[in-house]
Amino acid sequence: xxxxxxxxxxxxxxxxxxxxxxxxxxxxxxxxxxxxxxxxxxxxxxxxxxxxxxxxxxxxxxxxxxxxxxxxxxxxxxxxxxxxxxxxxxxxxxxxxxxxxxxxxxxxxxxxxxxxxxxxxxxxxxxxxxxxxxxxxxxxxxxxxxxxxxxxxxxxxxxxxxxxxxxxxxxxxxxxxxxxxxxxxxxxxxxxxxxxxxxxxxxxxxxxxxxxxxx
Numbered sequence: 073x074x075x076x077x078x079x080x081x082x083x084x085x086x087x088x089x090x091x092x093x094x095x096x097x098x099x100x101x102x103x104x105x106x107x108x109x110x111x112x113x114x115x116x117x118x119x120x121x122x123x124x125x126x127x128x129x130x131x132x133x134x135x136x137x138x139x140x141x142x143x144x145x146x147x148x149x150x151x152x153x154x155x156x157x158x159x160x161x162x163x164x165x166x167x168x169x170x171x172x173x174x175x176x177x178x179x180x181x182x183x184x185x186x187x188x189x190x191x192x193x194x195x196x197x198x199x200x201x202x203x204x205x206x207x208x209x210x211x212x213x214x215x216x217x218x219x220x221x222x223x224x225x226x227x228x229x230x231x232x233x234x235x236x237x238x239x240x241x242x243x244x245x246x247x248x249x250x251x252x253x254x255x256x257x258x259x260x261x262x263x264x265x266x267x268x269x270x271x272x273x274x275x276x277x278x279x280x281x282x283x284x285x286x287x
């Protein structure tokens with residue numbers, strides 16, 4: 073029996089190690105040295121293997137994967153993070169807190185704003201940092217956030233919200249990604265494949281750089 077299963081763990085997050093090149097460990101790793109145990113840092117191939125083993129073991133233990141890096145028993149998925157991945161509005165309070173509210177402006181989809189990351193400026197009631205999210209930006213987010221989830225993106229729902237043109241413009245890209253084994257498509261639902269989860273950043277970049285068609 074695996075340790076998470078034996079302990080009755082309801083939720084597990086698994087992240088692949090990323091080393092900042094400007095950190096002490098990163099510089100030592102680039103130099104090929106052994107300080108800070110740099111020689112124990114797994115390479116990309118081993119990291120991918122460890123991730124696949126984690127997915128297999130957790131799913132077998134009844135802690136099912138529902139997002140690239142997150143696994144949960146039924147009904148124990150993170151409601152907090154699901155709001156981000158499904159682009160639901162949220163409010164944050166405190167130093168460096170972030171919020172997103174849907175916009176009533178027909179030209180915008182949402183507005184994000186955040187408080188200062190400086191305690192002194194926050195106490196002094198510094199102005200909030202405001203970022204507007206266009207409908208085009210919201211469409212792109214719908215894909216690279218929605219594809220993080222195992223349930224994927226429903227094209228019919230996306231088409232209903234953003235219109236036919238941008239979704240139809242994705243057809244060549246979707247066909248290409250399916251052929252490459254990076255996504256799977258069942259009628260109007262597209263999902264990352266197991267291989268696609270390992271190369272998710274590359275998949276997301278393709279959606280950001282492709283011509284979806286103007287809204």
